[in-house]
Amino acid sequence: MKKLLFLAFAFSSLQTFAQDFMPPLISWEGKSAALMANGENPWITPGERDNLMTSPSYEETVLWLRKLADSSPLIHMRSLGKSEQGRDIWLIIASEGAEFEAEKIKNADKPVLFFHGGIHAGEIDGKDAGMMLLRDIVHGSKKDLLSQSTLLFIPILNVDGHERRSEYGRVNQRGPREMGWRTNAQNLNLNRDYTKLETAGVRAVVEVINAYDPDLYVDVHVTDGADYQYDITYGYVKTGGYSPAISAFLSEKFQPEVDQALNDWGHIPGPLLFAANGQDFSEGNVAFSFSPRFSHTYGDARHLPSILIENHSLKPFRQRVLGTYVFLEQAIKSIGRHYSAVKAAVEADQNQAKDELVVKFGFRENPADTMEFLGIASEKLKSELTGREYIQWKGKPITQQVPSLLMDRPVQQVSTPEAYFVPAEWTEVIQKLRQHGLNMETLESSLEIELEFDFLTEYKLSNSPLEGKIRFQSFVTKPITRKITLSPGSVKIPVDQNLGELASILLEPESVDSFFQWGYFMSVLSQTEYMETYIMEPMMKELLNKDAVLKAEFERAKEANPDWANSPRSIYRWFYERTPYFDQNWKVIPVGKLR
Template sequence: MSFYFASILYVMMKKALLLLILLPIFTYAQDVMPPLLPWKGKSEALMVAKGHPWITPGEASDLKESPTYEETYLWIKKIADSSPYIQLKSLGKSEQGRDIWILIASKNQFFDGERLKKEEKPLIFFHGGIHAGEIDGKDAGMMLLRDIIHGEKGHLLDQANILFIPILNVDGHERRSPYGRVNQRGPVEMGWRTNAKNLNLNRDFTKIETAGVKAVIEVINEYEPDLYVDVHVTDGADYQYDITYGFVKTGGYSPAISQFLANTFQKEVDAALSSKGHIPGPLLFAANGDDFSSGNVAFSFSPRFSHTYGDARHLPSILIENHSLKPFRQRVLGTYVFMEQAILTMAKHFDAVKKAVALDQNQAKESLDVKFKFRENPADTMQFKGIASRKEKSTLTGSEYVVWEGKAITQEVPTLLMDVPVQTVPIPKAYWISSEWSEVIEKLQLHGIEMEILSEPKDIRLEYSKVMDFKMGSQPYEGLMRVQEFSSEKIYRTQTFLPGSIRVKTDQALGELAVILLEEESVDSFFQWGYFNSVFSQTEYIESYIMEPLIIQMLAKDPKLKTEFETKKSEDPDFAKNARRIYRWFYEKTPYFDQNWKVIPVGREW
């Protein structure tokens, strides 16, 4: 018996024992799910017979199970070893020391970024398991690669090159059990949403605190793919759609790309899914949190999310959200159809894609929208393929809850669109950051943002933002203490920048991303994420026995200051009675006061 099959047998025996112990409880959890509509689609023919030499571990269970990390590695290594067209490469280690594997497929056997970027065909990048319990992309990608390398779909590799990460959140993937996601119909064992440090990878694309997202951004920088697809599974309500997906349509930074995705890509992918028996739909979020009677919410995601980050980089990006209440088998097959058609569509319209990307990269912008709100009225309505539901009163809590009845219905549902700008910032010529803020500088470098690194000291007068009032979040979010609310005013001063400090010009391909990260008003700025929180600490003080005679001298020398002081006391009686506040008021007007306190250390060059 080969090492591969011996290893698979060992893993399967361990898994069978675990399931035998847990099956009674697990079956009960699945039994309380809403009724399931019957499904049969042409995509079922994509599965190979049980005796097929290249059957995937998932197919071997009739797509009821998904393989472990070790089973997955053994299979992808086997297929990489079997063909000169595939290379298996580690993108680095996870927080727990597991390799994050990527498969690179190229008919011309080009496996480095420089040569792949020069090929006149699209480069498709997709991954599964950014939320490790939502693993459909892994099994679909394994099946698709099998059919390209050892089946009848080799022509796909004539039309495109492929980058495929089967499991992104590898540590969360191995925190697997039948209790991973109670609202999801399979696979039998599911991984965990977050990584080993309990960080959500799909909230990490601006701050880059996880090994998985760091790997994704390194792939984007090195290979410059033409399409990026992140495969998820939904939470939430019931409906008929099985494969829902979305991209930034409005309120984004790549309007030409958005137009291509909406007018060309979506139409062809939807047609392919429909022809194979699937029901494609847009991203769906019930406005009232229960059903769709109040409408579907089309959020303006911030760039901490994968597909919005791609939009900010002018990279065509798709977020797939397969419906959690549909069986794993149906979801995987739909993902396969999606990815196959994505390759065909990108190849067919590659010139149009390149033109759209170039248009978005070369936009002339004087300002940038960094925060959005909902439109006052619905943008439009859609013929919604829903599931009938009713409200029942809980005998446990006394409140109402939704009950899904498993009957297909059609509803007229309004679309609530969040694309009205409420915060716009002017774009400076460049940003300056001093060398001591090395963590921020390193993150900008990881994003691939161009910068000039100073090799000798330089004095320059710049605009800064000084925080006047602020409020921190009440608890950590993704491991960081975010700035929740604040107000600021602009100040100007000359600063000496030492070697290692950086200048970031905004006239570059990733200029919009630089603005998003460095302007404090942006919801995903380094400031709001808390990377500059130390500026809120005041570390030098003055004693009252110094302050008292100093104030007398100040008032004697400056009649205007005396008038201002008297006015302040008359307008604010509490101030007039508070010696501490009076001393503080004068202290802030002296050159002894900390000039860096509450000043965000990002200088703007105009």
């Protein structure tokens, strides 16, 4: 009891707020402030009512959106299912013709824009910006936006993390006053889940993508990290990805128009920013090659124009929300204006040759170029507590020339087959392939077929879990060819399909986000039948007497490794592996490849 009282006292004495220690704030009054509703507007959002110092709770958000939907035939609310704690994950559909059926929206000759907020629930800017934009479409002067695009909006994706809200949600972020938690109720990070599909939130996102086939996907985040002048930073897979035509469209047509709109409304747009040295940008900005477990890279892998917004955490919530509003409005206009170019880019990327797949990218040997960087002055101080240097930001705008370090050099690629086969017993993997929307053929009867498999010759598992999974730290495989009989319910996944690259990303072991690397085939590492020495002794003698080739191989093995030759256990094992009694499925990754 005394210990509990001490802890309670200690906690109360430490109730200080990160806001008190934030770097100096550069004052901002952009033109976009005019987008906020005044107190007399009956459709003012809960956040605007508090000058965007706060963001509404899940219940307040849903009540406001339901009221909006009830007030207009242009808006429809649909639950995409329940979260891990039982909350509905809501999709808001805004359609000019009051057309809300997925199949009709998908097949209409009209752009579809899909965006969501709160995949990391403390980073909730997209929710409040989306509510304001919908209000201005339904009850303001922007109804014409729906003539340019049908809108799909998930206001809160990580609904359970959203309700784990407090003033201590994110230590390095300027508002809102209460912020949600990064991970879901099972402590899983939704923006690491796009390949394994273990969270209700990301399964909902993929369901929307499959059902509505959007023309642009936007995932709204808030940064961690350093200080700089930019308030709205965003990016997409520019190089080193799977959709070069889409990347060119976004770079040449989409980004210039969005940047111009943000500038016109008083914001400073910038690229995704990651300091090379982890502190300031003196050593350059890193353009990482994200793997498809992340939203925008997953979109690139399935040839969906995808944008990752990272609003600057050190800018006030109000400024960030208004910038997000400007971004989304211009995105609607730009996708509508360039709709035919978007469709052409998607089609070009879908029709690429699929005979090889790059599964790993590395940094270029030299920086790609330099960029004019709108930074903030800083200095390095030595900590009196730790003795280490740390950065202190000074609040003074500076302009620097910094290197751009690109991670787009292919360093590993695999040759893809004509098709993959997954045996019926691997039901979880087959279910996930279906959830991704891959075209596959389910076998209705047994099939005897010769396929190539990957055999693990060596491997090392990670020492700690990632997203609740034990992954492989390293491994080596070799191809083997076997004739097997596949049971009814097994699936064939052809590579020649629109999502062919995604199929290979999920099923090729070397792919960093393959089902194998995420640990879905761990049971093949276990050996379940063993030898007995009293059987092996006479069997070994018989084998050596009958097989001269085997005897010569045995003698060479002993000569090459004296330590091995002095290990009875190793010798027994060597012979056992060469008998038909040895487990032929041990360490064989159960994804067959038809070459």
